[in-house]
Amino acid sequence: MFLREATVLLAPGEIDTELAFSYARDEAGGETNRDLRLGPSVRVGILDRLEAFADIAVAYADREIVTGDGTLGGEETGIGDLIAGLKYLVVREDELWPDIVLAGSVTFPTADDPTIGNPNRVALGGGRWRVSGAATFIRSYDPAVLFGSVGYTHSFKDTLSGVEIEGGQSISYSFGAGFAINNQISLSGQFFGAYQTEIKLNGEEIDGTNREPMALRSSLTYRISDGQYLEPAVTYGLNDSAPDVILQLSYSHRF
Numbered sequence: 001m002f003l004r005e006a007t008v009l010l011a012p013g014e015i016d017t018e019l020a021f022s023y024a025r026d027e028a029g030g031e032t033n034r035d036l037r038l039g040p041s042v043r044v045g046i047l048d049r050l051e052a053f054a055d056i057a058v059a060y061a062d063r064e065i066v067t068g069d070g071t072l073g074g075e076e077t078g079i080g081d082l083i084a085g086l087k088y089l090v091v092r093e094d095e096l097w098p099d100i101v102l103a104g105s106v107t108f109p110t111a112d113d114p115t116i117g118n119p120n121r122v123a124l125g126g127g128r129w130r131v132s133g134a135a136t137f138i139r140s141y142d143p144a145v146l147f148g149s150v151g152y153t154h155s156f157k158d159t160l161s162g163v164e165i166e167g168g169q170s171i172s173y174s175f176g177a178g179f180a181i182n183n184q185i186s187l188s189g190q191f192f193g194a195y196q197t198e199i200k201l202n203g204e205e206i207d208g209t210n211r212e213p214m215a216l217r218s219s220l221t222y223r224i225s226d227g228q229y230l231e232p233a234v235t236y237g238l239n240d241s242a243p244d245v246i247l248q249l250s251y252s253h254r255f
Helices: none
Strands: 015-028 031-047 050-055 058-067 070-079 082-091 099-108 130-141 144-155 158-160 163-167 170-180 185-196 199-201 214-225 228-237 245-254
Touching: none
Parallel strands: none
Antiparallel strands: 015 031, 015 245, 031 050, 031 058, 050 082, 058 070, 082 099, 099 130, 130 144, 144 170, 158 163, 163 199, 170 185, 185 214, 214 228, 228 245
8 A cells, every 4th residue: 555656556446535634844055945735636446557646735835034134935835736547557566567657637727826936825736737758667576565666757948926937857766665564564765866957037047046955754554454555655855856855644544
């Protein structure tokens, strides 16, 4: 279950619903950002080896910037961006090959448009349409599982607050391992990394907007009963491009 977002676990007609709460905090250079999200996600088995998924969240975010002239910042509450897509198990694991899963998704900018250049306006979403693709590789060595993935996200050009914005494409990668302690509890750890290209405003590249976030996530998955799971997790940012810490608690129920 700790790989539910990366691989195909559902048979045709099966539905997995999840409710997750997360809190992220990032503090650097006199600026503090906090982000709380509570939202459902759903995964549906469509065909053998094929799943559909979607998630959205109610979000609250605030920013506080301490300057020599006082404090700037603001807060915002609303709906975040909607993400929906498909996952397909291309290759099943055998003696030679690992499981290979291909996934594609679309990010719909359902959150309010962020105000470019206004430090008193907090964004709950990216403000632009995005398409993403990823390949995940999974190899099991009972009771352990090793996994890794590579992905790419393209952000489309758009106009926000009267400013044309483009760029910010992202190449991502991750790898990790999970271990089943018994038939109810498993532990997992995962490293995330990405490289994001510079952003252009009105055709001009903005220096310093390229980012290379890296983070480490650890989680415990507990099976409450058949089809019901509880998972607390913590993610630590490993550099200034990633949030300092993200705390998450999710509940999953399979029908």
